[in-house]
Amino acid sequence: xxxxxxxxxxxxxxxxxxxxxxxxxxxxxxxxxxxxxxxxxxxxxxxxxxxxxxxxxxxxxxxxxxxxxxxxxxxxxxxxxxxxxxxxxxxxxxxxxxxxxxxxxxxxxxxxxxxxxxxxxxxxxxxxxxxxxxxxxxxxxxxxxxxxxxxxxxxxxxxxxxxxxxxxxxxxxxxxxxxxxxx
Numbered sequence: 001x002x003x004x005x006x007x008x009x010x011x012x013x014x015x016x017x018x019x020x021x022x023x024x025x026x027x028x029x030x031x032x033x034x035x036x037x038x039x040x041x042x043x044x045x046x047x048x049x050x051x052x053x054x055x056x057x058x059x060x061x062x063x064x065x066x067x068x069x070x071x072x073x074x075x076x077x078x079x080x081x082x083x084x085x086x087x088x089x090x091x092x093x094x095x096x097x098x099x100x101x102x103x104x105x106x107x108x109x110x111x112x113x114x115x116x117x118x119x120x121x122x123x124x125x126x127x128x129x130x131x132x133x134x135x136x137x138x139x140x141x142x143x144x145x146x147x148x149x150x151x152x153x154x155x156x157x158x159x160x161x162x163x164x165x166x167x168x169x170x171x172x173x174x175x176x177x178x179x180x181x182x183x
Contacts, residue, residue: 052139069095
């Protein structure tokens with residue numbers, strides 16, 4: 001099994017669940033939170049936007065719906081190298097990925113993570129729904145947790161394609177990370 005096939009197998013159950021929930025009743029699918037003037041609402045120390053999974057519409061109200069993974073693919077940790085960066089992939093769910101980056105100054109790690117996030121977030125809402133009704137976008141990245149020699153964040157990969165996660169691995173390697181752990 002290739003890394004792309006493994007990541008696809010991790011992603012598929014969550015995106016199937018999200019798509020099913022979106023089609024269960026009329027919903028805004030993966031809307032970005034916005035201010036009253038239409039600009040992206042941002043939060044956290046990196047001042048980043050986020051998306052809801054769904055907002056269900058009815059005559060009387062709207063309801064924000066969070067879709068959570070119900071299963072996690074189990075596999076032995078995978079170790080690989082990308083350039084000079086050692087990478088570890090442990091079992092994780094697509095909508096709650098822990099990323100630990102070692103060997104980069106905080107500013108460089110922050111820049112690599114936030115640039116990547118904004119590239120795949122689609123802040124202008126230009127993406128069109130795919131055949132499953134999803135937008136192929138990221139939903140959320142947490143504030144960083146600074147560890148002794150690392151930075152750790154949690155990411156909701158939303159409906160982003162496998163290529164988005166592969167891009168993150170390349171971005172962190174290109175920035176000079178010594179080690180990246182996904183769990």
